[in-house]
Amino acid sequence: MKISFRKLIPVAAALGFAFAASSAQAFTLQDGSGGVYATNATSLDWNSTGSGVAKGIPSAQQLTVGKQFDFLYQANLSGVNGDTTGNFRANLDSNANGAAQDASAFEFTIVAKLSEYVKTSGTSGTTLNASFGLNDTPGANKVAIYYDTKANAFTST
Structure with a gap:
């Protein structure tokens, strides 16, 4: 996805307020040139066909307590x-x-890297159960939202 830093500044500013605000506080969503969308x-609705992958856990059998891994996520705004x-x-x-819907199409894409760890792990019969925690080390977790006028994101690839 090709973007320019200039396009990200107003988007990041507008969306930064959205994440900092409670659901009761409204915000304005703008394009890279300041045009109002x-x-x-009060909230952004991300496509349910987004994709995510846990990186660093080869198999469910290795869900030992304390095991750290990264969860990578991507979705487009719907x-x-x-x-x-x-x-x-x-x-x-x-x-x-x-494929862009037409020449005027644009997209917003959210990407995230969440640093997680296995909080609890156990079995119930043949079922493996686990719960996960989020690493709270500063800088360990990252979220970015991109605005793009190419509208060529392809989630499955």
């Missing part, structure tokens, strides 16, 4: 809860199938 927005503009509704590429 949504006002009075909607906003708020007052969206006609341009947003008409041109948001929410498919992430690698």
